[in-house]
Amino acid sequence: MKRRNTPSKEAVLSVLTASKKAMSQDAIEKKIDLDINRATIYRVLNRFCEDGILHRIVADDGKQYFALCVKCDDNKKPQHHFHFRCESCDTIECLPVPVHFSLPENYHVEHVNCVLTGTCNECLISA
Numbered sequence: 001m002k003r004r005n006t007p008s009k010e011a012v013l014s015v016l017t018a019s020k021k022a023m024s025q026d027a028i029e030k031k032i033d034l035d036i037n038r039a040t041i042y043r044v045l046n047r048f049c050e051d052g053i054l055h056r057i058v059a060d061d062g063k064q065y066f067a068l069c070v071k072c073d074d075n076k077k078p079q080h081h082f083h084f085r086c087e088s089c090d091t092i093e094c095l096p097v098p099v100h101f102s103l104p105e106n107y108h109v110e111h112v113n114c115v116l117t118g119t120c121n122e123c124l125i126s127a
Contacts, residue, residue: 003047003051007034008034008036008040008041008044009044009047009048011032011033011034011036012028012032012041012044012045012048013048013053015028015031015032016028016054016066016067016068017068018031019031020093021067021091021092021093022057022065022066022067022083022091022092022093022094023065023066023067024063024064024065024066025038025041025042025045025064025066028041028045028066029041045066048066049066053068054066054067054068055067057083057092057113057115058113058115059083059085059092059115060085060115060117061085065092067083067092067093067094081094081095081098081099081112082094082095082099082112082114082115082116083095083114083115083116084115084116084117084118084120085115085116085117086118086119086120086122086123087117087118087119088119088120088123088127089120089122089123091120092115093120095116099114099116
């Protein structure tokens, strides 16, 4: 079903596109210029996740972040990949290269939700 484009959807997508990193609902809400309530923003974010436009990341701090991903291919569901949360600048980003892991024999991975935590390259350089 084709979904209608609305000013709310355009505003949320514009903020995420400009950010180039994952953002929480609170951070998105602060950057939007329109008068949009919190429930509408969550509905838009959830619909974008359902449609494969962005994906949800649940970080080690329990907070949900939403991102347009470098691994997404023509709005299809994102491939399995890792994310990195910087403790210095509190950003989350999709890692641009694969992170390899191994499992014991007879295990099959269906979904990956992995966030590595530390200090990002930008914060290391500026330290």
